[in-house]
Amino acid sequence: MSVSRIIGWALVAGFVALAANNLVWVARHREIVEPVALGQAAPSFDLALLDAGRVHVGGAGPVTVIDFWASWCPPCRAELPVLDRLAKRVAPEGVRVLAVNVEEAEARDEVSSFVRGAGLTLPVALDGGPVSARYRVESLPTMAVLDGAGRIRKLFVGTADEADLVAAIEAARRAP
Amino acid sequence: MGERGEVTFAERVGGVLVRPRATLAAAVEGGHGAADVALLLVLKVLASETVALARAVMEVPLVGPSALLRGVAHAVGSAAFDVAAIAVAAIVMRLLAGPEKTDLRGELPRRGRAGSELDLAAYAWVPWLAVSLAVWLADTALGRSPGAVEANAARGIAACWAGAVWVLGLLALRSSTGTGTGTGTGAGTGTGTESGS
Numbered sequence: 001m002s003v004s005r006i007i008g009w010a011l012v013a014g015f016v017a018l019a020a021n022n023l024v025w026v027a028r029h030r031e032i033v034e035p036v037a038l039g040q041a042a043p044s045f046d047l048a049l050l051d052a053g054r055v056h057v058g059g060a061g062p063v064t065v066i067d068f069w070a071s072w073c074p075p076c077r078a079e080l081p082v083l084d085r086l087a088k089r090v091a092p093e094g095v096r097v098l099a100v101n102v103e104e105a106e107a108r109d110e111v112s113s114f115v116r117g118a119g120l121t122l123p124v125a126l127d128g129g130p131v132s133a134r135y136r137v138e139s140l141p142t143m144a145v146l147d148g149a150g151r152i153r154k155l156f157v158g159t160a161d162e163a164d165l166v167a168a169i170e171a172a173r174r175a176p
Numbered sequence: 177m178g179e180r181g182e183v184t185f186a187e188r189v190g191g192v193l194v195r196p197r198a199t200l201a202a203a204v205e206g207g208h209g210a211a212d213v214a215l216l217l218v219l220k221v222l223a224s225e226t227v228a229l230a231r232a233v234m235e236v237p238l239v240g241p242s243a244l245l246r247g248v249a250h251a252v253g254s255a256a257f258d259v260a261a262i263a264v265a266a267i268v269m270r271l272l273a274g275p276e277k278t279d280l281r282g283e284l285p286r287r288g289r290a291g292s293e294l295d296l297a298a299y300a301w302v303p304w305l306a307v308s309l310a311v312w313l314a315d316t317a318l319g320r321s322p323g324a325v326e327a328n329a330a331r332g333i334a335a336c337w338a339g340a341v342w343v344l345g346l347l348a349l350r351s352s353t354g355t356g357t358g359t360g361t362g363a364g365t366g367t368g369t370e371s372g373s
Binding site: 006011019037 | 184185186187195216219220223226227231234235238302306309313316
């Protein structure tokens with residue numbers, strides 16, 4: 001067998017070995033890789049709010065809509081005023097809408113500027129990434145609707161219609 | 177070499193690394209560079225994006241087929257730099273190869289067969305892939321990520337090696353008609369054959 005052929009097959013074998021190694025890693029770390037599943041308990045978290053104070057999500061509590069967003073994400077910026085209106089509309093029913101910003105701490109001024117500029121009044125929590133990672137957020141915006149038992153009832157990847165969100169909230173409120 | 181004398185995929189890809197002049201000269205005449213490197217890029221994407229692809233598959237029951245499409249798009253996008261580099265290298269190679277001498281009718285036939293510059297530019301990317309793979313394997317074996325100095329050194333070696341192969345490809349293309357500046361590589365016009373070693 002020629003040296004060229006050996007080197008060529010070594011290249012192929014190297015890539016295949018890496019892929020196999022990664023597959024083994026995935027199999028051994030399913031709890032990290034697997035997406036959060038509908039009906040399962042939502043990952044709990046405690047985050048600082050943009051204005052002041054902290055917010056806790058996890059376990060039994062109010063029906064909650066969590067919106068993961070970033071100030072550099074145009075669809076997120078377009079979605080937030082809709083969520084803000086929705087938050088005011090459903091607050092009397094005991095439903096909480098929470099915007100979780102996924103950017104690093106350095107972006108806090110930009111986040112604050114956008115929130116003030118848009119006149120948002122819903123609570124904005126600051127997450128440098130760990131919480132969004134636990135929710136397996138890979139695309140922004142991503143929204144999770146939690147029922148009163150703290151279980152994930154619906155996930156929206158990308159923007160969602162207000163009517164769909166309302167329907168998801170109603171379903172979460174009816175959930176046992 | 178294959179049983180019927182044809183050069184196999186592995187010989188061509190390995191040949192770029194150990195016998196670049198002969199391999200590139202052969203590629204000018206009847207190359208498979210684009211197809212060979214496309215296969216390597218698919219393997220690279222599968223190896224580098226295994227976790228993302230696995231996660232996308234797991235998300236399908238949760239958020240629908242769009243999760244898989246998004247995962248595949250993300251994986252394919254990870255090869256965008258490689259594809260862009262090859263495309264730019266091919267365009268520059270075609271520009272630098274220039275036309276043949278004007279013939280009696282005043283026409284300017286192009287050097288090499290159509291698409292040869294893409295094959296050659298693709299082959300020039302093989303050293304980059306090989307060095308990246310070597311670093312990757314070493315890091316996996318050692319269970320750590322490379323430091324900035326190591327990563328930059330590896331990128332430098334890969335870029336220099338790929339650049340050298342690209343220059344050899346350009347010279348092979350310019351000498352492909354026998355009317356170019358000549359390369360002195362001894363590669364000739366290539367016949368798609370190599371001797372085993």
